[in-house]
Amino acid sequence: MRLPGGGGRRRHRAGAALGDQFLCNRVGWEWCRASVGKIRRHGAAPPDRHQLGASPPAGTRLAVHSRTPERRRAMRVWCNGAMREGAAIEPGDRGFTLGDGLFETLRWADGAARHLDRHLARLRAGAAFLGIPLRWSDAELGAAMAAVVREPGLEQAAIRLSLSRGPSARGLLPPSEPRPTVVVSAGPLPPAGSATAIVARSTRRNEYSPLSRIKSLCYLDNVIAAREAAECGADQALLLNTAGRLAESAAANLFLVSAGELLTPPVSDGALPGIARQLLIERCGAIERPLDVEALISADHAFLSNSLGLRALNRIDGRTLAVDESLLSALATRIDR
Known part of the structure; x- marks a missing residue:
């Protein structure tokens, strides 16, 4: 082309x-x-990216760190069918202990998750490959994304959908009847x-x-x-x-x-x-x-x-x-x- x-x-x-x-x-x-100067392994500090000629884009806001940071309320997320504040996972969750799971990142804009059907198709294909059941429908997962965006009032957002095989006993082999954990969260775009x-x-x-x-x-x-x-x-x-x-x-x-x-x-x-x-x-x-x-x-x-x-x-x-x-x-x- x-x-x-x-x-x-x-x-x-x-x-x-x-x-x-x-x-x-x-x-x-x-x-x-x-x-840049001396090679870092010889003891020099790493170069600042702005010294390398990369100027921050116009309109970029630089973070200002306060000496006394504000207390922020915990992020509200959708976890296994319900909105929760700072959802906790079980200590034996295989996503936490083994990285046994999948995730998708989506962009929310104009009141919808962009290319939602493609993302969920990929998620389901990956879950099938790993043998992780995903009992939530596409409509339910789409509604979960709308909920996590609506609460903080984000017009545009980065959405994270995480799927874990869920809790199990110690060891590598997964349980015969897994209880998957699904978490949906949202934050501002980078x-x-x-x-x-x-x-x-x-x-x-x-x-x-x-x-x-x-x-x-x-x-x-x-x-x-x-x-x-x-x-x-x-x-x-x-x-x-x-x-x-x-x-x-x-x-x-x-x-x-x-x-x-x-x-x-x-x-x-x-x-x-x-x-x-x-x-x-x-x-x-x-x-x-x-x-x-x-x-x-x-x-x-x-x-x-x-x-x-x-x-x-x-x-x-x-x-x-x-x-x-x-x-x-x-x-x-x-x-x-």
């Missing part, structure tokens, strides 16, 4: 030589552009704007594991990668698979714009089959193609997609990329209709 508007090939001069751009690939963990990223060195995505294709509660690889990104002063971490090819980011699917084509790693390389990702394939002609780290060097643009929106990457491992907001806006409009 040839992209509309700013999708044509436009070379953006890199801010450093290739060796500096991806020196981090060789020494691991550290952001090693010469302009701030928009472009982001910086690194290619993670601390962990790899196992493209052979079935966990790469379901939204498992066990997200420790992603947590490890996200911590690495934060230590390097970046917002996001891109994950490689065991073969060294690009898979996705720690919290979103990855897309590159190169020579007018919209490219994304295939599921077979460890990319989660994301809802927004599938919509970009169906409605915007995105092409699944194996991508190595060199593809980041030749890309004109890069962005991340998840159910909360599209987010441009303006810098990857120290290399600056152009941001085409008009292209992102056009793509977002297509997948949101």
Whole structure:
């Protein structure tokens, strides 16, 4: 597919030589552009992301921490059919002890959860694969989402639906008759704007594991990668698979714009089959193609997609990329209709 508007090939001069751009690939963990200073493992503090040239987007509100934080009332959530304040789970719940469960993140806008049918279909498919019964109907789960958004009066929100196999005795084997736990909660959407990223060195995505294709509660690889990104002063971490090819980011699917084509790693390389990702394939002609780290060097643009929106990457491992907001806006409009 040839992209509309700013999708044509436009070379953006890199801010450093290739060796500096991806020196981090060789020494691991550290952001090693010469302009940053000493490598962190030699004792230097991690660079501040604003020193790396990533300005906060216009309109972003910065958090101000009070010396005496206010007491906040506990979050009201929907848990197993009822609204509760600060719902508690049993100590032996397998979602808590083993990560035995699934989750979905949805965006609430215009009075509805966007692409609810697709999210619940994926949740049910994952639950069937894991053998977790989900007795709540789509209508009941949709009503639960409306309830958790209505109470705090959120017009737009990020909704989290978590499904655990429920409590059991010690051990790995699940109970013969599980009592699943379902929790639905809501919070404000994260701030928009472009982001910086690194290619993670601390962990790899196992493209052979079935966990790469379901939204498992066990997200420790992603947590490890996200911590690495934060230590390097970046917002996001891109994950490689065991073969060294690009898979996705720690919290979103990855897309590159190169020579007018919209490219994304295939599921077979460890990319989660994301809802927004599938919509970009169906409605915007995105092409699944194996991508190595060199593809980041030749890309004109890069962005991340998840159910909360599209987010441009303006810098990857120290290399600056152009941001085409008009292209992102056009793509977002297509997948949101």
